[in-house]
């Protein structure tokens with residue numbers, strides 16, 4: 333059962349679903365962020381390439397339905413709603429509907445960093461503060477970062493091995509294939525990675541978790557194929573001014589290097605993305621696919637976890653465990669994960685600190 337929670341919110345980034353929504357969405361995402369106009373125009377083109385529609389919202393609506401079904405199938409039906417930071421339904425409106433809660437929040441990123449965790453908590457904090465001021469406070473809790481959730485890792489691994497099988501089956505001489513497995517995640521500024529996770533843990537929680545998963549996938553692929561498969565992690569979707577260092581190598585540069593080293597078959601594992609976003613549709617399936625074609629590389633992208641049943645069941649287990657811990661009961665599943673509430677120094681950004689929800693002490697909002 334999900335007691336004490338009265339609803340579950342899937343909190344995501346949001347995206348445009350019509351051409352006229354593209355620029356307002358991009359302005360909202362980058363407000364006060366110094367992203368150059370040329371970069372905005374370039375990113376707008378990625379969206380217009382797909383009729384102004386990002387796949388992200390439809391994917392999240394499908395996940396909301398899948399979660400609601402799974403909760404009901406476990407005998408604990410509960411209201412599950414989508415909320416977004418940067419497009420409708422906006423998080424402030426959704427929380428206003430669900431107040432006083434308590435509301436259990438599930439972020440659509442399993443990884444710790446400012447952009448993938450704290451920024452979401454800040455937007456929750458802003459909404460909660462406004463509701464408090466209006467005399468209709470809401471109580472919030474969230475599930476912990478879930479990169480180490482066994483069901484997530486198992487689902488990712490299975491989808492990668494499926495792609496590996498497909499790539500080799502497509503090779504004219506599978507035994508002669510020069511195969512590489514490249515895991516890919518969204519790049520972030522190196523200073524943001526240095527500040528990722530609790531400061532007491534030394535930072536770099538983002539790149540560490542992604543490197544660990546990439547290594548595990550390389551091992552699984554080696555076992556599955558009987559080949560040597562090196563751990564390999566590249567990054568995509570870099571933005572911001574060129575003089576600011578971001579995590580590297582970029583996936584396009586990595587493909588160049590692999591081609592030069594004689595690799596002819598690449599499986600891309602989009603491990604930084606839990607569903608198909610514009611980054612996956614454009615940066616990987618369009619740009620990286622074009623580059624691979626130019627280089628004569630056979631490229632197969634593994635599916636994102638999306639609404640994979642094992643993954644959905646894992647998220648439901650995680651929510652049930654979080655509810656048990658909120659009731660003061662044992663929740664063994666949480667033992668292998670970071671705390672659900674973040675310390676005040678978690679994922680600090682260089683921007684002025686904003687109060688963030690789901691924090692342990694100072695900075696506590698709800």
Ligand SMILES: CC1=C(CCC(=O)O)c2cc3nc(cc4[nH]c(cc5[nH]c(cc1n2)c(C)c5CCC(=O)O)c(CCC(=O)O)c4C)C(CCC(=O)O)=C3C
Pocket residue numbers: 345346347348358361362365367371372375386387388440441445447448518519520521569570571572604608609610611
């Ligand atoms: C780590 C990370 C995730 C993964 C975690 C998560 O899933 O949240 C993520 C997700 C997403 N990022 C997205 C879109 C954008 N991100 C931008 C900009 C940035 N992202 C950053 C990082 C991340 N971003 C950073 C450090 C910036 C620059 C500074 C800033 O502005 O904070 C910009 C501005 C233009 C540009 O500079 O590219 C856009 C349009 C979409 C929606 C896609 C769709 O519509 O399908 C999604 C899911």
Ligand SMILES: [Fe+2]
Pocket residue numbers: 518
């Ligand atoms: Fe982003």
